[in-house]
Amino acid sequence: MQQISTQPKQFLVKKDYGPTTAEIIMPDDVTDALVKMSDGLFEDSAGLSHGQNLAGVIATELRVHQADLINAGCYEWLESAVRGYVQNSAVMNGQWQDDYEISSNINSCWTVNQFANEYNPLHNHTNCEISAVCYLKIPDVKGRRNLDSKKGKQDEDGNITFMYSASSNMPGDIFSIGITSFIPAAGTLLIFPSYLLHQVYPFIGEGERRSMAFNANYQIKTKHGGFIAGNQLGRPLPSWFIEGKQA
Amino acid sequence: MKEQITSQPLRFEIQRWFGPLTTVCEMPVEITQALIDMSDKIIEDKKTKQHGSSLAGVIHKELKVYKEDLVEAGAFNFLESCVRTYVQTVADSCSMPKDVVIVSHINSCWTVSQFANEYNPIHNHTGCEISAVLYLKTPDVTGRRNIPSKQHKQDADGNITFIYNAGSERPGDIFEKGLVQFTPQAGKLLIFPSYLLHQVYPFIGEGERRSMAFNATYQIFKPGPGMEVETDTGKGVAVGELIAGSQGGIQYEKPYFLRPKEVSVVEEGNYDNHEEKNLFRGNYSDTKPK
Numbered sequence: 448m449q450q451i452s453t454q455p456k457q458f459l460v461k462k463d464y465g466p467t468t469a470e471i472i473m474p475d476d477v478t479d480a481l482v483k484m485s486d487g488l489f490e491d492s493a494g495l496s497h498g499q500n501l502a503g504v505i506a507t508e509l510r511v512h513q514a515d516l517i518n519a520g521c522y523e524w525l526e527s528a529v530r531g532y533v534q535n536s537a538v539m540n541g542q543w544q545d546d547y548e549i550s551s552n553i554n555s556c557w558t559v560n561q562f563a564n565e566y567n568p569l570h571n572h573t574n575c576e577i578s579a580v581c582y583l584k585i586p587d588v589k590g591r592r593n594l595d596s597k598k599g600k601q602d603e604d605g606n607i608t609f610m611y612s613a614s615s616n617m618p619g620d621i622f623s624i625g626i627t628s629f630i631p632a633a634g635t636l637l638i639f640p641s642y643l644l645h646q647v648y649p650f651i652g653e654g655e656r657r658s659m660a661f662n663a664n665y666q667i668k669t670k671h672g673g674f675i676a677g678n679q680l681g682r683p684l685p686s687w688f689i690e691g692k693q694a
Numbered sequence: 695m696k697e698q699i700t701s702q703p704l705r706f707e708i709q710r711w712f713g714p715l716t717t718v719c720e721m722p723v724e725i726t727q728a729l730i731d732m733s734d735k736i737i738e739d740k741k742t743k744q745h746g747s748s749l750a751g752v753i754h755k756e757l758k759v760y761k762e763d764l765v766e767a768g769a770f771n772f773l774e775s776c777v778r779t780y781v782q783t784v785a786d787s788c789s790m791p792k793d794v795v796i797v798s799h800i801n802s803c804w805t806v807s808q809f810a811n812e813y814n815p816i817h818n819h820t821g822c823e824i825s826a827v828l829y830l831k832t833p834d835v836t837g838r839r840n841i842p843s844k845q846h847k848q849d850a851d852g853n854i855t856f857i858y859n860a861g862s863e864r865p866g867d868i869f870e871k872g873l874v875q876f877t878p879q880a881g882k883l884l885i886f887p888s889y890l891l892h893q894v895y896p897f898i899g900e901g902e903r904r905s906m907a908f909n910a911t912y913q914i915f916k917p918g919p920g921m922e923v924e925t926d927t928g929k930g931v932a933v934g935e936l937i938a939g940s941q942g943g944i945q946y947e948k949p950y951f952l953r954p955k956e957v958s959v960v961e962e963g964n965y966d967n968h969e970e971k972n973l974f975r976g977n978y979s980d981t982k983p984k
Contacts, residue, residue, distance in 0.1 A: 496842075496843040497843075498841065498842075498843025498844055499843050499844070499845075499847075504839060504841070504844070504849075504850065504851070504895075505841075506841050506842075506843070508843065564811045564896065564898060566813070566895065566896065568850040568855070568895055569816075569855055569857065569873060569893070571860065571863060571864075571865060572865070573865040573866070574865075592752060594746065594752070594753075594754055595744070595746075596744040596745075596746025596747050596754075596756065597746055597747070597752070598747075600747070602752075603752065603815040604752070608815070608816055610816060610857050610860055610891065611859075611860050611861075612858075612859045612860065612861070613818070613857055613858050613859065613889055613890050613891040614858075614859070614889065616818065616889070616891060617818075617889045618818055618819070618820040618821075618888070618889060619820065625891070626816055626891065641865070642860055642861065642863070642864045642865065643860050644857065644860040644863060644872070644873065646816075646893075648752075648813065648815060649811065649813065649896055651811060
């Protein structure tokens with residue numbers, strides 16, 4: 448019997464489940480301003496370490512104050528990126544109405560100056576709903592190890608890996624993904640839910656892999672103030688972030 | 695106010711209903727020593743083949759271990775029995791009937807000699823349902839970095855981390871666990887479902903962190919009569935419907951695990967799964983709904 452060969456009217460492969468994330472390419476003026484700002488922090492002998500609050504096996508992790516971001520001219524840009532992430536996620540996840548209102552605040556920020564053999568173990572972020580990382584300086588660390596038995600294999604050195612679920616990453620299953628790895632590129636900003644586990648692999652050899660990370664809170668409310676989503680506690684901004692350096 | 699009742703509950707049991715089951719086994723000293731001696735020989739043998747091209751590790755020395763090596767070390771039956779005990783204990787915890795037929799086989803094995811600044815990125819294992827790692831040499835690598843801003847913080851260097859689910863590890867929630875970390879100890883054997891993601895952190899300084907990993911496959915059948923499956927003894931056993939495990943059949947002969955060093959270990963085996971002589975006393979520590 449002759450088989451029907453008519454094309455389907457629609458054939459849409461969808462990804463409806465799992466967390467939404469944002470991958471943003473920053474304009475050059477924002478990237479340049481943040482590189483310059485972080486140069487200043489790195490060179491400033493009074494730059495305050497944030498390492499005690501962080502998981503990284505990394506010697507130089509420096510606090511970025513709200514005033515630093517304002518002085519760099521990037522504060523509002525980054526806040527807008529966070530709000531854009533919140534609104535787009537709410538729309539994609541079917542939780543947005545046009546009369547809803549979003550408020551969000553970056554509530555901590557730090558640079559990570561990663562050098563050879565340092566790494567960031569698997570962790571997530573506390574006291575926030577949203578986390579982000581942007582890349583400022585990325586040396587080419589690929590292919591440096593030259594392990595005979597690993598020729599032709601993907602190299603994880605210096606990559607960031609986000610981990611969602613082992614059972615979404617079953618071997619031999621193409622329909623779901625539980626981990627995803629990025630090769631960082633200077634000027635890229637990634638925004639993600641703060642509970643999402645992530646880590647950074649070490650690398651060998653010369654070069655500084657410099658990133659800047661920040662956390663944020665958000666709330667979505669109705670125009671009458673009814674709570675829809677986000678931070679239910681109304682957490683205040685940490686004093687170290689807003690104090691210390693005045694714009 | 696009326697006096698409040700202070701009687702103790704008749705039962706108060708914290709239970710864990712969901713998530714994968716894993717095993718922590720402390721091996722007897724003679725098994726650990728036999729495997730150290732075996733791995734010493736494998737490392738010294740210039741003819742030993744690398745297994746690195748099949749593995750995720752950013753590690754120079756990952757060497758193939760053959761079934762013959764394990765048999766010669768006197769540790770093959772022990773490890774097979776550990777796998778069988780894991781499967782049997784998990785099956786019991788799932789309230790499977792007592793008369794099911796369990797078949798399991800180790801189907802690949804390798805040593806990992808990890809040195810400074812090497813690591814194993816997040817990965818899981820393919821071609822198997824069960825994976826395991828045991829530790830043979832574990833230098834004390836904690837506290838070596840001396841990063842001033844990290845004083846008094848837990849050190850992950852050299853640790854193995856198992857990762858199940860980010861949503862189970864939400865900050866501020868004590869009722870769920872999404873990742874678990876172990877500081878390895880020589881003589882410890884961990885068995886887990888092969889899909890469970892895991893990784894090993896690097897360390898700095900002197901010392902070899904030596905582990906041996908293996909994969910295994912299993913099948914659980916209703917009792918026969920039906921098709922016939924082969925046990926490790928080479929005997930055929932009549933079984934009924936497949937209940938759990940590999941649907942592709944036991945992957946008994948892997949490309950390297952048997953072939954390069956041929957040995958008639960099937961005659962030496964003693965793995966009749968109808969008898970419980972190959973089972974250890976498994977301890978299922980978490981409870982299930984009554």
